[in-house]
Amino acid sequence: MSAIYKDLHQFSSYIPPIDLSFHQYLLLGDEPLLVHTGSVQQAETLIPQLKAVLSGKPLKYIFISHFESDECGGLSLLLKHFPDAKPICSEVTARQLSGFGIANDEIVKKPGEKLVSGDFELEFISYPSEVHLWEGLLLIENKRRIFFSSDLVFRLGKADGDIIEGDWQTEIDNISLMQVSDPERKAKLQKALVGLKPKFVAVGHGPCLKL
Template structure:
């Protein structure tokens, strides 16, 4: 657990057999929001840390970019401890979460929509994630310039509290067919993201990026 950028806390788990680090993030404001839950084991380890950081504050939202174990596998466990938290997710993911009985209440977002509060300004973008090309969401927190990239910008290795200097356009150009197999949708995604100008990329795996 560490403060990785401004008021953004990072929780990390390194898995040696696959040489990959998994991250979740807490934007600690007056309306705290968690980005991804990790799997059940990761969520179990994270909850005491979240409670310590939050103190008497509630967790307002939990953002889920797409339906996969490290994005939402620990959601039910987290909601047991933070029952007031409302998941924010794509429409497809909302149907999956309710179909598995994981949530009762959620906020469903489409690409191009926003969520503005006193503490942050989130804008959502289409993410044709590699899991069966299910429609996911990427999100930019516009006041701080933090882009939450989910699995899109991935590097292997141990990366707890690690930050790399990089170039935004290079990162976008390096999005591979393994990440977005449909070429047309990959090109459209790259064109959309190149219009953005973030300061910091909070990755799902590997070092975060200063861009």
């Protein structure tokens, strides 16, 4: 488990029947941040790997882009092992987490807001996520220029630590109505993404992108 980009670590699993890889990420700094939990089954595999990378350092934050099993299904299990970790999510996601009894002490962020620590600056972007177009969040870490794309940048196949060369405008143009089913909201999201100019895209599924 080496870092995939700077101090960003990737944890991956692959499900052959659907030919799809699932990734979670740890941004290892003074206040370590986990991006997504995976499902309960994926979290069971993730936790010992996560502890090995942390080497005794406490997990500070768990970012959840939207309410779906591979984004937050393992949250309750992770919180048993890291009880002081704070989930970061949108207001809608926080409602769902509380309603299902998964968590009730979230840090709720709105699009355009930031969370700043000594060695990272997190900025949150509006994400009308499938299936119900619930208001979720996308995340860019501004110091490293890492964009966490959730389900927006999506490729099938087995990918574990894989990085390909990419073009940011092409990825934005490729966002489809399968991913954001309302044309107006899709266009608004694409317009917002143009100005981000990341150097690395940490994807939810498939190979990561170096830009």
